[in-house]
Amino acid sequence: MRRAFLLQGIGTVGLHAIGWPLQTAWAAGLLGVRVWPSQAYTRVTLELEQRLVVQHQLLDQPLRLVIDLQDLQVDAALRQLPSIIPPDDPWIAQLRVGQFQPKVARLVFDLRQAVRVEIFESLPVGPYQRRWMIDLYPDREPDPLQALLNRRFAARSDEPGLEQLIEDLAKRDVQGKAAKTATSPDQKTAPSAKAVAPASGNPPSESGPAVVSPPPASTASRIIAIDAGHGGEDPGAIGPSGLKEKDVVLDVSRKLAERLAGDQGLRPALIREADYFVPLGQRVRKARALRADLMLSVHADAFTEARARGASAFVLSDGAASSASARYLAQKENAADELGGVDLRRRDQDATRVLLELSTRTQIRESSDLANLLLGELGRIGRLHKAKVERAGFAVLRAPDVPSVLVETAFISNPEEEQRLADAGYRDQLADALHKGIRQYLVANATTGAKPR
Ligand SMILES: [Zn+2]
The missing domain is CATH 3.40.630.40 (Zn-dependent exopeptidases)
Incomplete structure (x- = not known):
């Protein structure tokens, strides 16, 4: 069962089209619109009964995010959306809503800074109907956790994904069998918890930037x-x-x-x-x-x-x-x-x-x-x-x-x-x-x- 589309547009310019095959009933109505601003990202949610085809473009000069909602008539709920965006939203300076074409409603987000956009659909669950989520993330993470991570691994700013973990663990599994008898003090202090932390001596991963070894466990928090x-x-x-x-x-x-x-x-x-x-x-x-x-x-x-x-x-x-x-x-x-x-x-x-x-x-x-x-x-x-x-x-x-x-x-x-x-x-x-x-x-x-x- 397909439940959600996830699409990432990284950078400042891009054109993407996503959505369901065009079988949508004309003039779907919105059930509600919501905004969840947070330190980490701002989420705009459009809730509706029907399927919706959504296209978005991220444009610069000036920075803006244009979202076209196919087969949707601008209605009261959509018209109300700009007013519920907090004036101090870190990403959205203002939102304009209009009927771009007879069958296309358009949202134009004027942006304060470059953003990373994730747009995806969620099928009905619990009290919610079908929802489209529009997430605006900072182009650069101001995430305090990320900042801490950056301090700990100065040269490494990307999060290791689970895919990376699988690779690392697989490598360790092969290498580890031979190395098990000669446990270094470092490994001792961090038995299993540091599978991905490159112990000194390990080659940096081929794909990512050079990996800086974490400080010895005796001084690390x-x-x-x-x-x-x-x-x-x-x-x-x-x-x-x-x-x-x-x-x-x-x-x-x-x-x-x-x-x-x-x-x-x-x-x-x-x-x-x-x-x-x-x-x-x-x-x-x-x-x-x-x-x-x-x-x-x-x-x-x-x-x-x-x-x-x-x-x-x-x-x-x-x-x-x-x-x-x-x-x-x-x-x-x-x-x-x-x-x-x-x-x-x-x-x-x-x-x-x-x-x-x-x-x-x-x-x-x-x-x-x-x-x-x-x-x-x-x-x-x-x-x-x-x-x-x-x-x-x-x-x-x-x-x-x-x-x-x-x-x-x-x-x-x-x-x-x-x-x-x-x-x-x-x-x-x-x-x-x-x-x-x-x-x-x-x-x-x-x-x-x-x-x-
Ligand atoms: Zn719980």
Whole structure:
């Protein structure tokens, strides 16, 4: 089933046409238009019942993005779009909407700076109908994570993709078998977590720019990737009184980051810093690009049964999910990308292949150690849903080389637990508990130097 088109126009000039075969009913109407500005990118969403053929051109002098919507009549919803673009949007100076041809509505975005454009369609999911997403990214990433990455690997500015990972792991698999007996101190300090970090002596990858070796582990900060679940159009679970998971988990994540920032030798990195959606695959890529020492995804559970309660911790399962409920949860969390509008299926297959073929056992073992410590701490401040670490196929746990744990802090669907989650004091306690668990894990796994105080 085709679900989404993804098209990238990089640079300032380009002409692309994408869309469905021309079978569209004339004069499709828009159901709604939305704008999600964020630090990372601005997303304009057009929601409609019918298929739509969309063409776009990126032009310069002056910089503008022209989008033609075939078989669409400018209507009230579309006419309203310019007024909901924030005046201080970093990319869009102004938007003009008009009926370009009798059957073509045209959007002209006057741009403040060069952008990278991604336009894709998402099929109906959850409360949403068919949507076209128009994402404007900076031509150059002002992403704080990217900046941190750039500092760490001065000459390397690109994120290693999963494809690169597969290559690297495959190479390591061949080379590693011979080298296993002679483990260097560097490798010792970073057992599996640094599969892609080129250890000194490794040749730089042929394709990319010259790779600068990371600093020795004894002086490097440990990087803790904190992934607040959901965001933007994807609210996550919603409690009986309306509390949204995306807001709760962002706050807990920020509080945790504050605590980690106070620890010598530790460096928190928030995968999402505000109310916007980050595709699941991108979350994993960011954590990997940062060479994160671990990744913690923060969520708040929901279940049809209001009585369900307590915190849980998940690590990746290498086979089927350990229980039906775990499987159910994995499906639900993975559906976030459908809400956010990115087709990850192919990438998932690649990641799954990596999982099957290469070293996930170490990742899972380390993740389980971390998850156990987190559960121990969460059990001190509240109830546990299950005393044992659970296993599931969450997409965000799939970095094959970064120990990754997904924590469901409580059941937001349980009225009592929703109340606790709504309380800033309890969110502080949650952040404290996660902080303690992470520190215990790092102390237990520190072989040389760089121990957190
Ligand atoms: Zn969630």
